[in-house]
Amino acid sequence: MSEMKEMILEVVEKMFKKTVDKETVDLAENGHWAESVWQILKDNEILNVAVSESAGGAGGDIDDLLSLYQLVGKYAVPIPFTETTLSNYILESYQLAISNDSITYCLPQTSLVMNDDQTISGTLINVPWARHVKEILAFAHSSEGVFPVRLSLKEATIHPNTNLAGESRDTVTFNQSKSLQVQSTPLSDDQLQDLNTIDTAAKNALMCGAIEKAFLLSVQFAKEREQFGRPIHRFQLVQQHLALLAGEQAIASSSLENMIAALLEGREQNEVAYTRIRLDEASRIVSTSAHQVHAAIGVTHEHSLHQYTRRLWSWREEGLTANHWKKVVANTLLTTPFDDLWSYLTDSEKIFTTN
Amino acid sequence: MKLPAVHFTQRQHEFRFEVRQFLKEKCAEGKFHTKCDSWLSGSNPDFSKLVGEKGWIGLTWPKKYGGAERSSLDRYILTEEFLAAGAPVAAHWIADRQTGPLLLRFGTEEQRQFFLPKIAAGTCYFAIGLSEPNSGSDLASVTTKAEKVEGGWIVNGAKTWTSNAHDAHYMITLVRTDPFDGVKKHNGLSQLIIDLHAEGVTISPINYMTGQPHFNDVYFENVFVPDEMVVGELGNGWKQGLAELAFERSGPERILSTLPLLVELIEELKKQNNVIALEEAAKLVAQLWSLRNLSIGVARVLEEGGEVAIPAALVKSIGTKFEQSIPEITRLLVDTYPRLEAKQKLDRLMAESLLHSPGFTIRGGTSEILYGIVAKGVVAG
Ligand SMILES: Cc1cc2nc3c(=O)[nH]c(=O)nc-3n(C[C@H](O)[C@H](O)[C@H](O)COP(=O)(O)OP(=O)(O)OC[C@H]3O[C@@H](n4cnc5c(N)ncnc54)[C@H](O)[C@@H]3O)c2cc1C
Numbered sequence: 035m036s037e038m039k040e041m042i043l044e045v046v047e048k049m050f051k052k053t054v055d056k057e058t059v060d061l062a063e064n065g066h067w068a069e070s071v072w073q074i075l076k077d078n079e080i081l082n083v084a085v086s087e088s089a090g091g092a093g094g095d096i097d098d099l100l101s102l103y104q105l106v107g108k109y110a111v112p113i114p115f116t117e118t119t120l121s122n123y124i125l126e127s128y129q130l131a132i133s134n135d136s137i138t139y140c141l142p143q144t145s146l147v148m149n150d151d152q153t154i155s156g157t158l159i160n161v162p163w164a165r166h167v168k169e170i171l172a173f174a175h176s177s178e179g180v181f182p183v184r185l186s187l188k189e190a191t192i193h194p195n196t197n198l199a200g201e202s203r204d205t206v207t208f209n210q211s212k213s214l215q216v217q218s219t220p221l222s223d224d225q226l227q228d229l230n231t232i233d234t235a236a237k238n239a240l241m242c243g244a245i246e247k248a249f250l251l252s253v254q255f256a257k258e259r260e261q262f263g264r265p266i267h268r269f270q271l272v273q274q275h276l277a278l279l280a281g282e283q284a285i286a287s288s289s290l291e292n293m294i295a296a297l298l299e300g301r302e303q304n305e306v307a308y309t310r311i312r313l314d315e316a317s318r319i320v321s322t323s324a325h326q327v328h329a330a331i332g333v334t335h336e337h338s339l340h341q342y343t344r345r346l347w348s349w350r351e352e353g354l355t356a357n358h359w360k361k362v363v364a365n366t367l368l369t370t371p372f373d374d375l376w377s378y379l380t381d382s383e384k385i386f387t388t389n
Numbered sequence: 390m391k392l393p394a395v396h397f398t399q400r401q402h403e404f405r406f407e408v409r410q411f412l413k414e415k416c417a418e419g420k421f422h423t424k425c426d427s428w429l430s431g432s433n434p435d436f437s438k439l440v441g442e443k444g445w446i447g448l449t450w451p452k453k454y455g456g457a458e459r460s461s462l463d464r465y466i467l468t469e470e471f472l473a474a475g476a477p478v479a480a481h482w483i484a485d486r487q488t489g490p491l492l493l494r495f496g497t498e499e500q501r502q503f504f505l506p507k508i509a510a511g512t513c514y515f516a517i518g519l520s521e522p523n524s525g526s527d528l529a530s531v532t533t534k535a536e537k538v539e540g541g542w543i544v545n546g547a548k549t550w551t552s553n554a555h556d557a558h559y560m561i562t563l564v565r566t567d568p569f570d571g572v573k574k575h576n577g578l579s580q581l582i583i584d585l586h587a588e589g590v591t592i593s594p595i596n597y598m599t600g601q602p603h604f605n606d607v608y609f610e611n612v613f614v615p616d617e618m619v620v621g622e623l624g625n626g627w628k629q630g631l632a633e634l635a636f637e638r639s640g641p642e643r644i645l646s647t648l649p650l651l652v653e654l655i656e657e658l659k660k661q662n663n664v665i666a667l668e669e670a671a672k673l674v675a676q677l678w679s680l681r682n683l684s685i686g687v688a689r690v691l692e693e694g695g696e697v698a699i700p701a702a703l704v705k706s707i708g709t710k711f712e713q714s715i716p717e718i719t720r721l722l723v724d725t726y727p728r729l730e731a732k733q734k735l736d737r738l739m740a741e742s743l744l745h746s747p748g749f750t751i752r753g754g755t756s757e758i759l760y761g762i763v764a765k766g767v768v769a770g
Contacts, residue, residue, distance in 0.1 A: 271761075325751075330520070333751070334598065351725065
């Protein structure tokens with residue numbers, strides 16, 4: 035674990051508290067670019083975290099990055115922070131040059147092809163932030179396989195679109211566009227798997243942050259709101275919601291911690307999948323109970339709760355979903371030889387301790 | 390608790406098909422698009438006028454007030470078909486469901502003659518003025534007050550979360566006509582019909598989380614309300630309001646707000662020939678069937694004048710949970726990407742269902758309050 039982690043997190047949380055308020059998020063949901071948020075992260079080199087210093091980064095590791103994403107989720111930070119930092123992290127792992135500006139990425143979609151002359155054509159859907167950023171890390175198909183490519187979005191036609199939370203999820207079309215850089219060999223199966231894993235790990239961190247915020251808002255509201263002459267947290271049925279929320283928050287956060295630990299130690303087998311599947315469940319329980327505690331005020335646009343619940347409803351459908359990871363786990367259970375489930379679950383710990 | 394079994398006559402079946410046919414045609418003509426939660430968030434005065442012209446508002450009321458003197462089961466069928474089609478009935482909904490029956494039971498002859506024919510024509514809409522900023526679940530603590538003056542009352546205060554007040558002409562408003570005595574807070578409350586265009590009334594929209602207007606703050610500053618606009622007995626507002634609740638809580642709108650999504654889900658799974666997922670969806674179908682039985686059973690007892698406060702609270706608390714579960718189960722069975730502007734109907738209905746689902750278990754009395762009513766009721770026997 036990076037020693038700097040606690041400090042970075044503290045500093046960045048302060049920045050988010052200072053620059054990201056409800057109105058900033060509202061504006062971004064209406065298509066405005068939150069320059070002040072972007073600038074403060076850029077000035078403090080937070081945009082280069084988890085890229086090694088030799089590659090032009092600020093150092094740090096995947097633990098730092100995922101912990102920061104949790105904060106992004108907790109404050110609904112409306113800039114392509116996750117996209118830019120994760121693109122660069124992935125680019126470095128492919129030994130490609132990182133981007134010095136804003137960059138987004140998009141998991142492989144078969145519609146994007148590499149032509150014989152190495153130019154790129156095709157349409158990508160639901161690309162985060164495309165209309166606001168300069169470059170994209172995409173994956174182009176050819177007869178030889180799938181190639182990571184870095185492209186300038188100046189080359190693309192972009193149709194704006196949004197998810198349920200008003201975050202930009204644009205349609206991006208390339209027509210025989212020249213790439214900035216291409217990996218010379220196609221993605222190996224391992225690389226593809228790592229890509230899926232890291233993308234889902236990032237989504238897990240974001241969701242975990244939003245869950246924490248919905249929980250905190252509910253606790254605060256239950257203390258402030260009075261009915262029948264007492265704060266509503268005194269009613270047992272409200273207490274039940276608060277207890278459910280606390281449980282989901284604790285489960286989410288410890289899932290994330292364990293997922294990160296597994297990733298760091300290179301023993302990730304199913305942790306990302308388990309976390310993703312469990313957070314899917316959490317998103318339902320948390321949005322239901324948080325809204326129920328807030329009652330009418332929580333469904334108004336003026337209140338901030340929906341900025342978190344709508345993100346949960348959006349993020350849980352993006353990238354590789356719980357439905358996908360369930361199949362992965364099922365397949366692993368079918369194909370991995372083990373005595374029984376219990377030994378399977380505990381064996382991966384043994385691998386770790388002997389490492 | 391025992392409720393009668395569901396039974397419809399041949400004539401009632403024919404009526405159901407007549408309504409369904411009408412809605413199919415109007416939908417095909419582009420008069421509306423199927424939406425989830427259309428009974429509260431789908432306000433469309435033009436459509437309400439069409440329904441009024443068909444004679445389908447105030448279906449059970451006496452003919453002399455513009456009604457059709459038909460049974461409340463006929464009305465139940467009509468309502469179910471509107472909800473299943475996701476038709477935009479919100480503009481006239483409250484007037485038809487609540488104001489009409491209230492005036493028929495407690496109103497004066499003049500009030501009935503003045504309001505009911507217009508409501509039945511689909512041109513006069515009402516809003517519900519109960520909640521206030523500090524009085525949600527604790528409704529009896531309302532502080533909006535009416536003071537007696539020559540010929541009427543002067544109202545001061547504010548109501549909030551008033552659905553569709555921006556389209557409505559009047560509001561049945563719960564106000565304090567006697568000062569709060571600090572002990573019996575249910576006393577001294579009265580129901581006034583307030584003209585929402587009267588001087589001193591300010592309506593300011595509250596946007597829903599979608600960013601769209603949905604409900605409103607309604608402020609009263611020295612609003613004069615003539616004596617003729619008092620509903621029923623002065624000081625009896627709480628009891629009169631309770632009488633409405635059984636109708637409000639047991640209707641099909643507490644079960645069917647997300648039905649269009651369930652219908653679409655089944656169609657999609659049939660297309661995929663996905664038997665395993667259909668088996669899961671079958672649980673939702675059984676749940677729907679069982680809740681309908683409960684709700685129609687309550688409607689039958691209501692028609693005979695029986696006591697149904699507890700089963701009505703059950704229909705609402707179980708029914709709204711069911712409505713909420715439909716999008717959550719749908720997404721486990723098919724891949725969806727919810728978006729209000731989606732081209733795929735399923736994705737659009739998913740977005741509407743998710744965004745409106747928090748309200749299902751809040752509006753009309755929260756589930757927590759309903760559980761309390763049910764528990765007290767069963768303990769009292
Ligand atoms: C979509 C929508 C439309 C609406 N339309 C209208 C309308 O047209 N007219 C109108 O007058 N109102 C309307 N309302 C308001 C609605 O009636 C209130 O929201 C509801 O009564 C709850 O009040 P509240 O929001 O103030 O929540 P609160 O009463 O503050 O409740 C907050 C939380 O505390 C819980 N709680 C409160 N008291 C208790 C208790 N004693 N025991 C256990 N738990 C308790 C609640 O269940 C809830 O979970 C609407 C609300 C919504 C969401």
